[in-house]
Amino acid sequence: MEHLIHSRVKDIEISGIRKFFNMVSHHPNLISLTIGQPDFPTPEHVKEAGIEAISNNFTTYTHNAGFLELRQAACDFVREKYSLDYSEEEVIVTVGASQALDIAFRTILEEGVEVILPGPVYPGYEPLIRMCGAKPVYVDTRGNGFRLSADLVAPYINERTRCIVLPYPSNPTGATLSEQELLEFAHLLKDRPIWILSDEIYSELVYSGRHYSIAKWLRNQTIVINGLSKSHSMTGWRIGFVFAPSFLMKHMLKVHQYSVSCTSSISQKAAFTALTAGKDDAEEMRKQYKERMEYTYDRLVNMGLHVEKPTGAFYLFPSIASFGQPSFDFALDLVNQAGVAVVPGSAFSQYGEGYVRLSYAYSFETLKEGLDRLERYIYEKQKQA
Numbered sequence: 001m002e003h004l005i006h007s008r009v010k011d012i013e014i015s016g017i018r019k020f021f022n023m024v025s026h027h028p029n030l031i032s033l034t035i036g037q038p039d040f041p042t043p044e045h046v047k048e049a050g051i052e053a054i055s056n057n058f059t060t061y062t063h064n065a066g067f068l069e070l071r072q073a074a075c076d077f078v079r080e081k082y083s084l085d086y087s088e089e090e091v092i093v094t095v096g097a098s099q100a101l102d103i104a105f106r107t108i109l110e111e112g113v114e115v116i117l118p119g120p121v122y123p124g125y126e127p128l129i130r131m132c133g134a135k136p137v138y139v140d141t142r143g144n145g146f147r148l149s150a151d152l153v154a155p156y157i158n159e160r161t162r163c164i165v166l167p168y169p170s171n172p173t174g175a176t177l178s179e180q181e182l183l184e185f186a187h188l189l190k191d192r193p194i195w196i197l198s199d200e201i202y203s204e205l206v207y208s209g210r211h212y213s214i215a216k217w218l219r220n221q222t223i224v225i226n227g228l229s230k231s232h233s234m235t236g237w238r239i240g241f242v243f244a245p246s247f248l249m250k251h252m253l254k255v256h257q258y259s260v261s262c263t264s265s266i267s268q269k270a271a272f273t274a275l276t277a278g279k280d281d282a283e284e285m286r287k288q289y290k291e292r293m294e295y296t297y298d299r300l301v302n303m304g305l306h307v308e309k310p311t312g313a314f315y316l317f318p319s320i321a322s323f324g325q326p327s328f329d330f331a332l333d334l335v336n337q338a339g340v341a342v343v344p345g346s347a348f349s350q351y352g353e354g355y356v357r358l359s360y361a362y363s364f365e366t367l368k369e370g371l372d373r374l375e376r377y378i379y380e381k382q383k384q385a
Contacts, residue, residue: 001281002107003154006132008130009131010129010349011130012126012127012130012171013127014156015036015123015124015347016088016346017034017036017123017194017343017357018273019342019347020034020328020331020343020344020347021034021035021343023098023255023332023339024332024335024341025341027335027336027339027341028133028231029315029339030335030339030340030341031339031340031341031366031369031370031373032121032340032341033340033342033359033360033366033367033370034341034342034343034357034359035339035356035359035361036171036230036313036315036359036361037235037361038229038230038233038235038285038361039361039362039363040285040288041231041233042232042233042234042237043233043272043274043278043281045273045277045278046232046234046270046271046273046274046278046281047270049269049270049272049274050237050266050267050269050270050272051272052269053265053266053268053269053270054146054266058265058266059265059266060116060260060265061261062091062262062263062265062268063088063262064094064253064256064257064262065091065253065256065262066091066092066093066151066262066263066268067265067272068088068144069272070093070094070268070269070271070272071088071091072088073210073271073276074086074091074093074241074243074275075088075090075091075243076230076275077275077279078213078224078226078243080214080279081203081211081279082200082211082213082216083161083202083216084213084215084216084219084224084243085219087248087316089165089249090243090244090246090249091241091242091243091247091249092241092242092249092252092253092256093239093241093262093263093271094238094239094240094241094242094260094263095238095239095240095242095254095263095264096227096229096238096239096240097199097225097226097227097229097240098124098240099238099240099256099259099260100225100226100227100240100241101124101125101197101199101225102128102244102259103242103252103255103256103259103330103380104197104223104242104244104252105129105132105134105163105197106128106255107248107251107252107255108130108162108163108195108223108248109129109132109133109134109162110132110133110134110161110162111132111133111134112133112135112160113134113135113160113161113162113163114135114136114137114138114158114160114161114162115129115134115135115137115161115162115163115164115165116137116139116153116156116157116161116163116164116165117136117137117138117139117140117165117167118138118139118141118146118147118148118165118167118170119138119139119140119141119301119348119350119351119352119353120141120142120146120172120173120317120345120348120349120351120352121138121165121167121170121172121348121349122167122171122172122199122348123347123348123349125165126168126349131295134162135160137156137161138349138351139152139153139156139352141175141351141353142351145175145308146170146173146175146308146317147168147175147176147177147181148166148177148188149181149184149185150181150184150187150188151184151222152186154188154261156292157192157194161194162194162195163194163197164185164189164195164196164197165196165197165199166185166196166197166198166199166214167198167199167312168198168200168202168312169202169203169205169206169211169310169312169313170198170312170315171201171202171313171315172311172315172317172343172345172348172352172355172357173310173315173317174293174308174309174310174311174312174313174314174315174316174317175308175310175311175312176206176211176311176312177212178209178212179212180213182212182216182217183217183264185214185218186214186217187220189218189221190217190218190221192221194221195216195222195223196215196218196221196222196223197222197224197225198213198214198215198223198224198225200213200224200225200226201225201226201227201229201230201240202230202312202313202314203231203233204230204231204282204286205228205230205282205285205289205312205313205314206286206312207286207289207290207293207310207311207312208311211296211312214245215243215262219245220245220374222244223242223243223244223248224241224242224243224302225232225240225241225247225276226240226241226242226243226246226351227239227240227241228240228271228274228275230313230314231274231281231282231285232274232278232281232282234267234270234271234274237270237271238264238265238267239257239263239267239268239270239271239274240276251366273345274308277327288340289314289360289361289381292314292360292361292362292364292367293309293310293314293316293360295360295364295367296316296358296360296367296371297309297310297316298373299371300316300318300358300371302383303331303374303375303377303378304378305318305319305320305378306318306319307319312374314359314360314361315355315357315358315360316357316360317345317352317355317356317358318355318356318358319354319355320345320354320355320356321354321355323381326346326353327344327345327352327354327355327356328344330344330356331343331344331356334374334377337377337380338373338374338377339373340370340373340374340377342356342357342358342374343356343357343358343359344356345357350365
């Protein structure tokens with residue numbers, strides 16, 4: 001019966017991040033710096049709101065798009081934080097940002113169209129794009145500090161271009177886009193029949209200046225993806241948001257409805273507290289992430305590794321090209337020889353080859369031990385060279 005499985009499903013693979021983690025997780029005494037998950041607990045007031053929802057029997061279906069007060073709170077949050085103006089009819093509460101991406105792509109993509117992505121990039125986009133019958137087109141950002149720019153994108157735009165993905169702050173590189181860079185995109189794309197999918201899941205984790213969204217300038221062409229997994233350490237609650245103009249949202253809501261009916265009512269109640277009483281919960285986490293970033297960045301530089309300093313998210317993406325090994329081989333040898341796990345850069349498209357991704361969403365104790373082991377490993381490799 002296997003021959004009856006959809007060919008596009010058979011052709012996609014498990015995320016390279018998870019694939020590598022699953023392969024090495026059994027290793028004894030392993031220090032893993034792989035998974036992009038906050039190590040902070042969900043804030044207490046958010047947890048209490050979830051418990052209260054259960055106690056009060058708020059356990060039934062909600063409106064397909066999410067209960068009204070939560071949608072209003074989500075609009076208030078992005079208005080206050082990022083100067084974005086949406087109404088409650090222009091937001092859907094989704095099962096994490098991943099489902100928001102899925103319904104967005106399924107609404108706007110069709111057979112034969114193209115989606116422009118920066119490379120390297122989070123591996124979750126390509127499978128969704130391909131399952132829609134569309135083609136991912138990667139633009140090499142390695143020479144531009146891992147930042148996609150209007151100048152880099154312009155030569156790739158043609159009559160088949162349907163969407164451009166702006167995933168900033170970036171997983172895996174920690175790069176962000178400035179207001180000026182976004183204005184240049186707005187100038188390039190204004191009034192063209194091209195959607196911008198702006199994945200802003202790390203928007204609350206920007207270390208210098210503030211986060212800007214291209215939706216501020218190209219509202220009618222932009223789909224904004226966000227959520228609470230990273231900002232409020234709520235990965236398991238599965239709360240995401242998609243914002244888009246009403247003429248698009250009415251169609252996206254149909255896809256969402258037939259996919260999940262609605263997001264967990266209990267998680268929605270917790271999300272309401274996160275966006276209201278806890279709207280600034282990310283501030284302390286951001287402060288600690290920045291301290292960890294500075295520490296980890298300095299350690300990597302002192303090891304002689306070339307690495308761009310992140311301005312957001314919680315990843316570093318050092319080059320290991322000087323060692324002359326494929327990133328997968330380097331990462332596997334690092335596990336076997338030093339007991340440290342990082343993610344091979346090849347998981348993030350062909351333009352991630354020659355790098356590894358290291359997450360600093362871990363305690364200082366874990367980071368120190370992991371980096372000590374990495375430093376000893378690199379020292380031995382350099383001696384042998």
